Amino acid sequence: MDRIRNGWFSEISNLWPGQCFSLEVKKVLCVDKSDYQDILVFESKNNGITLVLDGIIQCTEKDEFSYQEMIAFLPLCVHPNPEKVLIVGGGDGGVAREVDKHPLVKEIVQVEIDEKVVAASKKYIPFMSEGFNSPKLTLKICDGFEFMKNHISEFDVIITDSSDPIGPAVNLFTESYFRLLKGALRPNGIICSQGGSMWSELDQLKQTLENCKKHFRTVQYATSSVPSYPDGQIGYVLAALDEGVDLRKPHYRFTEAQIDELKLRYYNDDVHGAAFVLPNFIRRVICNQ
Template sequence: MECCDSVCLIKDGWFREINDMWPGHYFALKIDSVLSCEKSDYQDIMVLKTTNHGNALILDGVIQCTEKDEFAYQEMIAFLPLCSHPNPERVLIVGGGDGGVAREVDKHPLVKKIVQVEIDQKVIDASKKYLPNMAKGFDSPKLELKVCDGFEYMKCHKNEFDVIITDSSDPIGPASALFSESYFSLLKGALRSGGIICSQGGTAWDDIETVKKTLDHCRRHFKEVRYPIAGVPTYPTGQIGFFMGALDGNSDLTTPKFKFTDEDLEKYDLKYYNTQIHSASFVLPNFARKALYE
């Protein structure tokens, strides 16, 4: 097994997520073994078998998902934009190499076509081997998977998608460009009329200045912009936010256009998202609301 630099974050049977993006604290996972560790052309890729959280995907020393709580993030980043759009027939996923977002997007009954662009084939391969419940998203008959750069793909595909979901890692390494103003400009150009975007948005608890800066990038290209939040225990501070933008200034992103019934929630095995969670996710604590909206 090829070694990667992230192995140095393992000590005494614990993986420690130590990073300057969340100064002064770290999250740790007790592990049973290292299942895989390799370097791709873009990043360190490590998969751990943890004691209490199932298998965990680590990129450049940062937890991307664990089998125990991945559904919270995957469902929210998918269904917040999908259910806010009246007819999300064509969907683009940028990133999402573990397959979890594709798994959720496939469940929406109005979606007819999914295109996914992921830059790192080795993330896809590791996920298929060690994270099969997420990677089954790659088996969707609606999905067209392309291993390429999302920037370059959108430059060549204008006015094609109803919803674009960016499932990126944090703004370091290969994902840093996905938080730039030029990226939001590309997103806008790739959308059809009435289109909606949703991107991974970090946490307001650790670096609200970066969240506000990125939200301002989004505001320069979208008429309606929001920052909903969700609880994911193994992410920094236990919370993740999303940058949502709509081309239509009259869009109410807080009220879903499509509503899953209780029977749908069972049918599609939704463990986190529902209509009430959708609306509630846009209610921010006072410090975040003031910093981001006032």
């Protein structure tokens, strides 16, 4: 609550010093503290319901679909047959909501460490937490590291929907984490992890990609527009066990009828390919080009 002043919430963090993003607050819905982080949910004037963890915006009702669809369908549509999917994190249910839509997915396992985030999401953000209602989904409240140590060669796709590298999520950007991801994948496996902003987290992004490249043969960075995230942009680290996989070209392509039926508001084939087109300053830093 100390981040709300004069009716405005301001996202202030050392991750992006010298700048902040603010939303006008209509009503505070939830203030809680778990064993892992501070939880705040409020209704904003222009962005709808907003979930905040440790002072950092995780999603707003207005634009959450961009992030949820991209982090889900970029890896799912590249894999030739993503039957079994693991979601690490994602306590708001949004990624599960999107993964459930993919016609080839038969089983979803989700591991989330903070049951209070799940509870708050079910109560206050049902438009996202509806993902927990999927008959394909098994939700486990546990540590993702420990879970993957005990589930070797089990998943076709692993999606890491983490918060930023601070607090309980900091370990999800390390070399040891990518080693665990590799071990939990079946042959031809694909991963996708939240990769941060190319504008204000470039050093962290470069380190994350280097950590990933130590264990995966093919690694690329993609982006999408999310206005309520720092700099209005978020990135995704995609990687494949096999060398030569073209992560830019979807293997599965949604028809226009499917896009309408599944209510996809951001992702399509053209957006998929365009997400990997990077400006020169990023290519030079993270791609050695």
